[in-house]
Amino acid sequence: MKNTHFSFEEMWEKIMACDPGYDGLFYTAVKTTGIYCRPSCRSRKPKKINVEFYFSQHEAEAHGYRACKRCQPNAGLSPNTEVVREVALFLAAHYRKPLRLAEIADHAGLTPSYLDWIFKQETGETPLAYLKKIRVDKAAHLIEHSALSNLDICYEAGFQSPSNFYKAFKTIKQLSPGDYRKSGVQAGTRRALS
Numbered sequence: 804m805k806n807t808h809f810s811f812e813e814m815w816e817k818i819m820a821c822d823p824g825y826d827g828l829f830y831t832a833v834k835t836t837g838i839y840c841r842p843s844c845r846s847r848k849p850k851k852i853n854v855e856f857y858f859s860q861h862e863a864e865a866h867g868y869r870a871c872k873r874c875q876p877n878a879g880l881s882p883n884t885e886v887v888r889e890v891a892l893f894l895a896a897h898y899r900k901p902l903r904l905a906e907i908a909d910h911a912g913l914t915p916s917y918l919d920w921i922f923k924q925e926t927g928e929t930p931l932a933y934l935k936k937i938r939v940d941k942a943a944h945l946i947e948h949s950a951l952s953n954l955d956i957c958y959e960a961g962f963q964s965p966s967n968f969y970k971a972f973k974t975i976k977q978l979s980p981g982d983y984r985k986s987g988v989q990a991g992t993r994r995a996l997s
């Protein structure tokens with residue numbers, strides 16, 4: 804079995820984010836429906852308790868699962884899916900850099916507008932929106948797991964200014980970084996007490 808370095812939690816996060824960077828690396832199978840999907844599938848999300856992960860479609864099928872009609876995990880990756888997956892991994896590896904669409908498109912060997920179009924077709928958002936989401940997730944992770952200040956986290960997560968950081972964070976998490984920090988502290992206290 805390959806790719807066993809992904810933990811359940813990591814894979815769960817990827818499917819919640821419909822992350823196309825992981826298509827072909829693992830498959831999500833849902834016990835209640837008997838269906839398996841790509842990580843990027845945008846069908847309704849299963850309950851965590853009903854999910855199993857497999858590292859090949861054959862393995863999922865051997866366990867009695869049928870391929871999802873929407874994301875067609877048994878159809879192989881289309882050329883566009885391959886490119887989008889490659890770009891998604893590039894963004895995940897380079898989110899700290901001030902990347903512009905033109906540079907990302909250069910990396911993929913496409914024009915910016917064509918990259919924007921296929922990325923949106925595959926993921927429902929543009930590469931820059933996807934990059935913003937990666938940065939916000941990194942920032943949220945740092946808020947939860949580090950002692951860094953919000954200002955340090957802003958730059959550590961690849962934002963170019965505190966105002967960009969604040970705006971992006973609030974848009975995606977529906978809380979300011981400061982309020983997110985407070986809510987985490989409260990949740991931690993609740994966990995410690997129960």
Ligand SMILES: [Zn+2]
Nearest residue numbers: 840844871874
């Ligand atoms: Zn699916």
